[in-house]
Every structure is written in C-alpha cells, then in structure tokens.
Amino acid sequence: GAGVSQSPSNKVTEKGKDVELRCDPISGHTALYWYRQRLGQGLEFLIYFQGNSAPDKSGLPSDRFSAERTGESVSTLTIQRTQQEDSAVYLCASSPGTGTQETQYFGPGTRLLVL
Amino acid sequence: KQEVTQIPAALSVPEGENLVLNCSFTDSAIYNLQWFRQDPGKGLTSLLLIQSSQREQTSGRLNASLDKSSGRSTLYIAASQPGDSATYLCAHRRSNYKLTFGKGTLLTVNP
Numbered sequence: 300g301a302g303v304s305q306s307p308s309n310k311v312t313e314k315g316k317d318v319e320l321r322c323d324p325i326s327g328h329t330a331l332y333w334y335r336q337r338l339g340q341g342l343e344f345l346i347y348f349q350g351n352s353a354p355d356k357s358g359l360p361s362d363r364f365s366a367e368r369t370g371e372s373v374s375t376l377t378i379q380r381t382q383q384e385d386s387a388v389y390l391c392a393s394s395p396g397t398g399t400q401e402t403q404y405f406g407p408g409t410r411l412l413v414l
Numbered sequence: 415k416q417e418v419t420q421i422p423a424a425l426s427v428p429e430g431e432n433l434v435l436n437c438s439f440t441d442s443a444i445y446n447l448q449w450f451r452q453d454p455g456k457g458l459t460s461l462l463l464i465q466s467s468q469r470e471q472t473s474g475r476l477n478a479s480l481d482k483s484s485g486r487s488t489l490y491i492a493a494s495q496p497g498d499s500a501t502y503l504c505a506h507r508r509s510n511y512k513l514t515f516g517k518g519t520l521l522t523v524n525p
Binding site: 302303308330332339340341342344347349355358390392397400402403404405406407408 | 418446448450455456457458459460463465503505510511512513514515516517518
C-alpha cells in the first residue's frame with residue numbers, strides 16, 4: 300500500500316517568509332510524528348499527534364513553529380518568519396499506535412533551504 | 415539528557431566483508447532499540463527492532479544485539495554488498511513514544 304508522503308520534496312525560501320509543509324500518513328495510522336534533521340545532526344523530535352488527544356509539542360524549537368492535524372489524516376507543519384537555522388530536512392512519520400513492537404514509518408522528507 | 419552515540423561516523427569496506435556498527439546510549443530505561451537505514455532523498459526504513467526483554471534480532475544478513483547493562487547495541491552486517499551503502503541510524507525509545515536518534519554511520523561498500 301501507499302507509504303507516508305510529504306510535500307513539497309524541496310522548498311527554497313527567503314529569510315522572514317512563512318512556509319507550510321504537508322504530511323500524508325499511512326491510512327489507519329493513529330500516531331503521527333514530525334522530526335527535523337539538520338546537516339550533520341541526528342533527527343530531532345518536534346511534535347507528536349495521537350488520535351484526538353492533545354499533541355505533544357515539547358520538541359518545537361520556538362513559537363515560530365506550529366503544527367496541525369485533521370483527525371487521523373493530513374498534518375501541516377508551519378514555520379513562520381523563517382530563519383537560516385531552520386534549514387534542514389523535515390521528516391514525518393506515522394505508526395498504527397505506540398505499542399512496544401510498533402515501528403514508525405517515515406516519509407521521504409521535505410528539504411528546506413532558507414536563504 | 416538522553417544521548418545516543420554511533421561510531422564510526424563513516425565506514426568504507428570492500429564488497430563481501432562482514433562489518434559491525436556500534437551504538438551506545440546513556441539512558442538505561444529502554445523500551446526498545448531500533449536500527450534504521452536512510453538512503454539519500456528517501457525516508458528512513460526500519461531494519462530491526464529489539465525489545466528491552468530481548469538480546470538480539472536477526473533479519474537475513476543483519477543481526478542486531480542489545481546489552482542494556484552496558485548501554486550498547488551493535489548491528490552486524492554479513493557479506494556486505496554495494497546495495498548496503500547507506501546511512502545507518504540507531505534510535506533509543508523510552509517508555510513514551512519519543513525516539514532519540516544517533517547521528518548515524520555512513521557506510522560505503524565498494525564493488
């Protein structure tokens with residue numbers, strides 16, 4: 300079946316502009332995650348959605364970052380007033396739940412470059 | 415703060431060689447330990463997941479071990495092939511849903 304998809308695959312923007320990144324999880328997956336991968340760094344957790352529960356936003360680096368999810372489907376990560384340090388690959392993942400044996404399925408990522 | 419360290423950062427081997435990738439973690443409270451593969455322009459693919467109650471998992475030419483007491487995991491790749499070239503990431507999961515990733519090992523298998 301279809302995997303996790305993300306759009307756009309690449310985004311170049313100017314400093315100070317807002318950007319919106321989209322994630323389509325695997326159908327039926329209740330859990331959705333956003334990560335950031337900066338050059339030479341490991342993946343950093345940003346935010347987690349589980350069903351209709353309040354999201355865990357503890358990984359968001361600043362109030363310029365926000366994310367929404369409509370039910371158990373599409374999620375959007377928004378970065379306002381982008382800065383050059385926001386340049387990174389933004390990865391989305393989904394999982395059926397959060398059981399101990401459940402893995403996360405990752406999308407191909409959106410590569411963001413802030414000039 | 416949980417830290418996950420992977421060594422070496424990069425590894426280049428000739429085709430057919432057996433190799434070991436290392437991962438160490440500081441948090442002994444572990445739910446599971448996962449190994450992922452990341453190819454350029456693609457997302458991560460889960461290779462092996464070891465539960466905290468397990469010592470190892472095997473899939474084909476891959477074998478991953480977990481030693482909670484020493485905070486270490488290894489990924490063993492037998493008879494390496496050029497198609498194994500990728501970045502390998504280990505990820506530590508605590509009792510919640512968050513994964514803490516290492517920076518990865520960039521593996522190149524030369525024909």
